[in-house]
Amino acid sequence: MQNFLSILDLDPDRLGKVLELAAKLKRERVKGMKAPTWNALNGKNVGLLFEKPSLRTRVTMTIGVRELGGDIVEIPADVMRADREPIQDVTRNLERWVDAVVIRTFAQERLSQIAEITPKLHVINALSNEEHPCQALADVQTLSEKWRSFEGRRIAFVGDGNNVCTSLVHVAMMLGIAVHVATPKGFELPDEVVDQAAAVSQKGAGLTEFTDPKAAVRDVDAVYTDVWTSMGQEVEYADRKKLFQRYQVNEALMALAKPDALFMHCLPAHRGEEVTDEVIESPISMVFDQAENRLHSQKALLLQMLT
Ligand code: CP
Ligand code: NVA
Numbered sequence: 001m002q003n004f005l006s007i008l009d010l011d012p013d014r015l016g017k018v019l020e021l022a023a024k025l026k027r028e029r030v031k032g033m034k035a036p037t038w039n040a041l042n043g044k045n046v047g048l049l050f051e052k053p054s055l056r057t058r059v060t061m062t063i064g065v066r067e068l069g070g071d072i073v074e075i076p077a078d079v080m081r082a083d084r085e086p087i088q089d090v091t092r093n094l095e096r097w098v099d100a101v102v103i104r105t106f107a108q109e110r111l112s113q114i115a116e117i118t119p120k121l122h123v124i125n126a127l128s129n130e131e132h133p134c135q136a137l138a139d140v141q142t143l144s145e146k147w148r149s150f151e152g153r154r155i156a157f158v159g160d161g162n163n164v165c166t167s168l169v170h171v172a173m174m175l176g177i178a179v180h181v182a183t184p185k186g187f188e189l190p191d192e193v194v195d196q197a198a199a200v201s202q203k204g205a206g207l208t209e210f211t212d213p214k215a216a217v218r219d220v221d222a223v224y225t226d227v228w229t230s231m232g233q234e235v236e237y238a239d240r241k242k243l244f245q246r247y248q249v250n251e252a253l254m255a256l257a258k259p260d261a262l263f264m265h266c267l268p269a270h271r272g273e274e275v276t277d278e279v280i281e282s283p284i285s286m287v288f289d290q291a292e293n294r295l296h297s298q299k300a301l302l303l304q305m306l307t
Helices: 012-034 056-067 087-094 108-117 133-146 163-175 191-200 213-217 234-243 287-306
Strands: 045-050 071-075 100-104 122-125 154-158 178-182 207-210 222-225 262-265
Touching (some): 012 163, 012 287, 045 056, 056 100, 087 100, 100 108, 108 122, 122 287, 133 163, 133 262, 133 287, 178 213
Parallel strands (some): 045 100, 100 122
16 A cells, blocks of 8 residues: 555555454564564665644554564654745655654545655555544554454534544444544534545444434443534634533443443543543543554554565
8 A cells, every 4th residue: 555645545455464464463562572563664764754743643654663673764844834835845855764654634625635646655645634543543453452343333422523523434434333423513523534434334333423422322332522623723612612511421421331431532632621530531441542542553554564
């Protein structure tokens, strides 16, 4: 696979292979230098190009490449200032030196343009305004550890129809998991994503949209939320905080889901806004498993792309 800009760059078969490999890498991590993949990326260089802040993606990509025997080059954000040179020129330089570049940026379109003008460079989306596919891989790895099978499972995403929601819908459809998405009016998933969901859906899994969060979570197996204001939307913070109030995931909302329903969040979380302390700190909360699995699933992705 040349690029990973979207979950849609995978098909169900390849997705299954990445998840299988991710589980194996997780089991074998304790072997350290004795793990069979310890040297798999020997001689490979991976650049990190982040135009927005990151803890989880940056750290797990860095450690992941190192654990596979490759090298990481952190490119400081100031070289990407538009008044210095276009990001497309930055990546055309990188193409001459590194094997892959992991990019966190604004418009998804920018990633497609970069992939097009740097055909030798493997491009990995580390989050754009529209999609967060690396997160979605870790999310389904986490679910597969908790659920024996995805058959008949349903997830509710409550909040903003944003990048994390889009990639979750893509991956869930491909695995045959039904998704309910509850958003305020005006914050729904883009129509394009609704069409993509229908196109990639397996085993009759469907996407259903709601405005009422209570209706969306009724009898689901997991409830997922994310911040109401994503990076780059900070000026809208006060308005969004008011508009999204009834979409908070709290104990009363969780009580409407199945009794053993899981809580999920990509992090960073704003406690007291999209989720209460009680829910995120409760035993049903998967948030740190999701964060841990960023490492294993991205290592699997890197192996699929670079070896
Ligand atoms: N979930 C996630 O992508 O976290 P970071 O923004 O810290 O990388
Ligand atoms: N929707 C959030 C996800 C952060 C990992 C954002 O884009 O800021």
